[in-house]
Amino acid sequence: MTEVHIIGAGETKFGELWDRSLRELAVEAGLRAIEDAGIYSRDIGILYGSNTLAGSLNWQNDIGSLLADFSGIASAGIPAIRVESSTSSGASAIREAYLAIRSGEYDVAMVGGVEKMTDIYGSEILDVVSTTLDREWESFFGGTAAAMAAITARKYMHDFNVEKEALAAFSVNDHANASKNPNAHYRSKITLETAMKSTKVAEPLNIMDCSPVSDGGAALILASDKFAKSVGKEGVVIKSSAISQDYLALHSRDSLYTINSTVRAGRTAFEKAGIKKSDISFMELHNSYSIYGLLEIEDLGFAEKGKASDFVMDDISLTSPLPINPSGGLKAKGNPMGATGVGQAVEAYLQMKGKAKERQIKEPKYGLIHSISGTGSTSVVHIIGGE
């Protein structure tokens, strides 16, 4: 069975991009990836378009066709499908593309993630983002994405005696890394004190615990052994891909602070890759809310339950033994939902290729990319690198 190689990656700037449309962002990211891969659009076998909320944010569905059309591959008959699994859509699209190549059906698959979130004004965005929860039994009663994360955070802090500083520290690290990423939404460094004192969103979480509303696009070109060889392109291997599921609503889960889907996807990803935790050189984690960053460190097996705070307070910077979110993470690089997971992979690819410039991690061996839907209903884990 063929390995799957990332042979090209590209992304737009993430942020409040008032002058850019959904389709422009998608095309810009896509062209960058194609250029980086050094291929032609006719080489693409299939396009997986990842998007979370365009139906509600932009009143646009059939995103697959939109992307195929405006990236100029529709006339060649190249198929394009939208992949939607809430906030993990990007990671799910990568996985679908991985499977398409792994199966032998296609030699080249493109993944294009995009989200245009700032076309909606004021607090209406909260209503739309809340559709990623259980509409009838969570958001109907006032549940928002931040509120559900806050409920988890309070219970976690209560049961394990964790101070709020540990959550804030995760965001401080994101901002420090994003200050070195020209594509990041926020390039400003923040202090622990600023993070602790910022505006309350849903207690105990404040605005510096929450990823922003971002626009952005990101794209990858994935290829088989055969194709990568034929174009003489040395990419980065996707060593393993895993996905798992849990209940949609937080109130149905066994635990408020163990993301079972992450535990399972992480375990499978390590088994399939045949590597140890100590082989991982850096991780891109899905910290839509700071608390999730801590839970994920634990659920992926890098700290005992309740102990991620020690790990985070110790050192997770670019020069630490295991840097977290070199890109700047969801908090500071930004969270354009459908593009987020693809953007994490773009960062991982740049790191593995030694192209991350100012934020380059020294000689990375393997990178782990992790994504969750909403409060953790779906988790997707990819491990990239190695031979």
Added chain:
Amino acid sequence: MKVGELSSVWRESNHRYRLVAHKCGNCSTVYFPPRDICLKCHRESIGKMKEFELSGKGEIESFTVVHDVPPAFVRQRPYFLALIKLDEGPTVTAQIVDCEASELEIGKRVRAVFRRIREDGKSGVIEYGYKFVLQ
């Protein structure tokens, strides 16, 4: 509120007004929100899920004070949202009302009351359902 939600408000009224759960006729596990398939018995539970009215009593598993609120909740800002572990087993997401934030604590006993949940502007539909008060 979107137009399509009108019928869902009516459809769910039994569950939202009186906390009517589903109980598996096979293993007696109680589900709220109601489910048509028991998570333990799977196909053995088909056609055996029966309506079961909850007492509405339980305790606070965790909570938050929500400051950044969707449009339909602006008049309630800030509100207290909690996960309530009900005595019959299920956990629900609901607001806690008629108290101060300082009175809220994990583990405190609460009971369900019937309240206005949200409203669609001045002339739109008003939706009702359960909220909880400290016992």
